[in-house]
Structure formats: C-alpha cells, structure tokens
C-alpha cells in the first residue's frame with residue numbers, strides 16, 4: 001500500500017453581514033468570513049492538505065482568486081474537485097484530522113455535522129474524519145476575534 005501525508009493551513013478575516021460557513025455548515029453568528037469564495041476556512045485547509053499529499057501545490061493554484069468563475073464559490077465544490085484529482089491518482093482517504101482556531105463562536109454544536117459533510121465529500125466513513133476546535137486563549141488575531149484559522153493533516157492511501 002502507498003501512503004501520502006499532507007498538511008494545510010488557512011486564515012480568513014471576519015466581516016459584518018456575511019454568512020459564516022465552516023466545514024460546509026452554516027453557523028448563525030453576527031460575523032462571517034471574507035474571501036473570494038464562501039471563505040470556508042476549514043474546507044480550504046483540508047483541500048490544501050489533500051493537494052499537498054498528492055504533490056499538486058495549493059488551492060490558489062487550482063482556483064485562483066483572480067478568476068471570477070470562483071467568486072462566491074461553494075468550497076465544498078472546490079474540495080470535491082480536489083479529492084477527485086486524488087481519486088484519479090488512485091487514492092482514497094485514510095484519515096484526516098483538522099483543528100479550527102476561533103475565539104468565537106463556539107464550534108462544539110457544529111462539529112458533528114461538519115464531520116458528516118466532510119466524510120460525505122471524501123466518500124468515507126465518519127470514523128475517518130476528526131474535527132476539533134480550540135480558542136487561542138484571547139491571544140493573537142484569532143484571540144482578538146479578527147478572524148478564524150484552520151489547520152488539517154490528511155493521510156491518503158492507495159492499494
């Protein structure tokens with residue numbers, strides 16, 4: 001069996017009057033995240049991890065933020081395309097683990113639906129996907145509630 005590991009990291013800034021979508025799940029909150037796409041910071045970190053594992057660069061290379069075609073894109077569609085690239089190379093998901101770094105809002109109620117959505121996008125079992133959240137104890141840009149960061153590690157397997 002061949003195994004490939006990848007890691008990803010992403011940050012988006014909060015802005016008023018935008019929807020907050022993380023891990024493909026809409027979270028009711030006073031602020032959303034700014035971006036060229038729907039700014040789903042978690043799915044972007046996971047997409048970068050997946051692209052890293054297959055040696056295919058990063059999300060900005062595949063979906064440039066200068067391309068109007070991706071304006072307001074649903075990041076689930078972008079991640080689906082990224083994983084299809086991995087599938088074409090013969091890979092399936094081994095497992096993935098991700099962390100959302102956010103002072104607010106509380107992610108705990110949304111972790112289960114995020115895992116379900118991500119497992120669905122990777123055509124995998126729930127047990128292969130783990131999502132965590134942490135504050136940064138009020139330190140740094142996440143602590144000042146200026147934005148949200150996410151990181152992900154992925155293991156892809158091929159027979």
Ligand SMILES: Nc1ccn([C@@H]2O[C@H](COP(=O)(O)O)[C@@H](O)[C@H]2O)c(=O)n1
Pocket residue numbers: 101102103104105106107108109133134135136137
């Ligand atoms: N935005 C967040 C941040 C954290 N959590 C949950 O709270 C636990 C404690 O967080 P600390 O940063 O104080 O260690 C953490 O383990 C998460 O379960 C959360 O739901 N949403």
Ligand SMILES: C[C@@]1(CO)OP(=O)(O)OP(=O)(O)OC[C@H]1O
Pocket residue numbers: 010011034035036037038039040044059060061063064065066070071072073
């Ligand atoms: C996803 C893309 C493309 O719409 O735009 P953003 O939503 O700004 O997100 P980012 O994490 O900067 O990654 C790459 C982009 O090209």
